[in-house]
Amino acid sequence: MDAENPNGPYVHHDGVRNPEKDDISDEANFHHTVGAANTLGLAYYLTGDERYAARAAQQLRTWFLDPATAMNPNLNYAQFVKGKNSGRAAGIVSARSLPEAIDAVGYIAGSKAWTAADDAGMQQWFNAYYRWLTTSDRGREAATRPNNHGIWYDVQVAALALKLGKIAEARQVLISVMDHRIPLQIDAKGLQKYEMARTKSFSYSAMNLHGLTLLATMARPLGLDLYKPKTSGGPGILTAINALVPCDRLHAWPFEQIQKDREDSLCPALYYAFGRTHESVYSDALKRFECKLTAAYALIRR
Numbered sequence: 217m218d219a220e221n222p223n224g225p226y227v228h229h230d231g232v233r234n235p236e237k238d239d240i241s242d243e244a245n246f247h248h249t250v251g252a253a254n255t256l257g258l259a260y261y262l263t264g265d266e267r268y269a270a271r272a273a274q275q276l277r278t279w280f281l282d283p284a285t286a287m288n289p290n291l292n293y294a295q296f297v298k299g300k301n302s303g304r305a306a307g308i309v310s311a312r313s314l315p316e317a318i319d320a321v322g323y324i325a326g327s328k329a330w331t332a333a334d335d336a337g338m339q340q341w342f343n344a345y346y347r348w349l350t351t352s353d354r355g356r357e358a359a360t361r362p363n364n365h366g367i368w369y370d371v372q373v374a375a376l377a378l379k380l381g382k383i384a385e386a387r388q389v390l391i392s393v394m395d396h397r398i399p400l401q402i403d404a405k406g407l408q409k410y411e412m413a414r415t416k417s418f419s420y421s422a423m424n425l426h427g428l429t430l431l432a433t434m435a436r437p438l439g440l441d442l443y444k445p446k447t448s449g450g451p452g453i454l455t456a457i458n459a460l461v462p463c464d465r466l467h468a469w470p471f472e473q474i475q476k477d478r479e480d481s482l483c484p485a486l487y488y489a490f491g492r493t494h495e496s497v498y499s500d501a502l503k504r505f506e507c508k509l510t511a512a513y514a515l516i517r518r
Contacts, residue, residue: 242287243294243310249279254316257323269327272320273334280317281337289345291354305357305365308349312368315375315430318342339380346376362400363410364420367427370397374434383438390435394442398428402451406459418469421460422481428453429488443492457482457489461497464504483507 256272259265278285294307321338324330349355349372358369370389377386401408401424411420432442432453445452460482463469483505490498 246279246287246311247313249275250313250317250320253320254323257320260327261323266327266329269324270329272324273327273329276317276320276338277334280341281334286341289341290348290352292352305354305361308354308358308372309365309368311372312427314345314372318375318379321379342376342379346373346380346382349373349376362397364424364427367393367397367424367431371427371430374431378434386434387438387440390431390438390440390442393428393431394435394440395446398442398452399446399450402453402456404451404455406451406455406457408456412471415472415474416478417471418460418463418473419475419478419481421456422478422485425453425456425460425482425485426488428456429485429492432492433488454489454493457485458497461486461501464501479505480507 253272253275256268256275260268260272280286291307291311294310295304297304321330321335325335349358349369355369358365359373360366361369370393374386374389377383377389401410403409408421408424411417411424414420428442435442443453445455460469464479465477483502486498486502486505486507489495490502
C-alpha cells in the first residue's frame with residue numbers, strides 16, 4: 217500500500233503481504249473447506265464410518281453446489297490490485313489446494329451421503345473451471361509463467377484433466393513439466409532460479425517443490441517419472457529438495473528470505489520425497505523441520 221495514497225493504486229513490494237487481504241477471506245476459506253473435506257473423506261475411506269462422509273459431503277456442497285453459497289467456477293477477481301485491475305493471472309495460485317477437493321470426491325464416492333446428483337454437479341463444476349483455466353486470458357497467461365505460478369497452474373489443469381477423463385491432455389501437461397519446466401527451473405546445485413530472484417526465496421522454492429512433487433505423483437500412474445532428470449546426472453526434483461534440506465531453524469538459509477520461520481514450508485515436498493524414495497535423509501528432515509503428520513501425508517508414507 218502507498219501510505220500517501222491509501223485508496224490506490226497500490227505499490228508492489230515483492231513478498232510483502234497486503235494486510236487488507238484478510239478483509240476478503242475467500243482464499244483462506246477455500247483452503248480450510250477443501251482441506252476439511254479431504255481429511256473427512258479420507259477418514260471415511262479408511263474406516264467406512266458414514267459420519268465422516270456426511271460431513272465431507274456437506275463441506276463440498278456448501279462450496280461448490282448449494283445455490284445459496286456456491287462459488288462460480290472461475291477466478292476472474294482473484295488477487296485484484298486496488299486501483300490497477302479487477303483480478304489477475306497470479307490469482308490462480310490461490311486455488312492450489314483444488315486437488316484436495318478432487319480427492320475428497322473420490323474418497324466418498326461409495327457413501328450413501330454422496331448422491332449421483334452431487335457427483336454430477338461436481339463434475340459439471342470441475343468441467344467449467346477446467347474450461348476457464350484453459351481458455352480464459354488469465355488462464356492462458358498463468359500457463360506461460362515460468363515460476364511457481366506456472367507449476368500451480370499445471371497442478372490444477374492436470375488434476376482436473378485426470379478427474380474429467382482427459383488423459384491425453386493430462387499427459388501433455390505432465391510431459392511438458394518433465395521436459396521443459398523442470399530443466400529450466402532447477403540448476404546444477406538444485407537452486408530454482410525463478411524463486412531465487414524473490415524476496416522469500418526459501419519458501420517460494422519450497423512452494424514450487426510442493427507443486428512439482430504433486431505433479432510427479434499424478435504422473436506416476438501414467439508411466440511418467442518426473443523425479444528422473446531429463447539428462448543423465450542432471451538436476452531434478454530431488455536435487456532441488458536436497459538444496460533446501462540442510463537449512464532448518466538451526467542452520468540459516470544463506471539467501472534472501474524476508475519472512476522468517478517458514479522452514480516448515482518444505483514439509484509437503486519432504487513427505488512426497490520420502491514416499492517416493494524411502495530414504496532416511498527425508499525422514500530425518502521431517503523430524504528436524506518438525507513437520508506435522510496430517511492424515512493425507514500419512515497415506516503417502518504407507
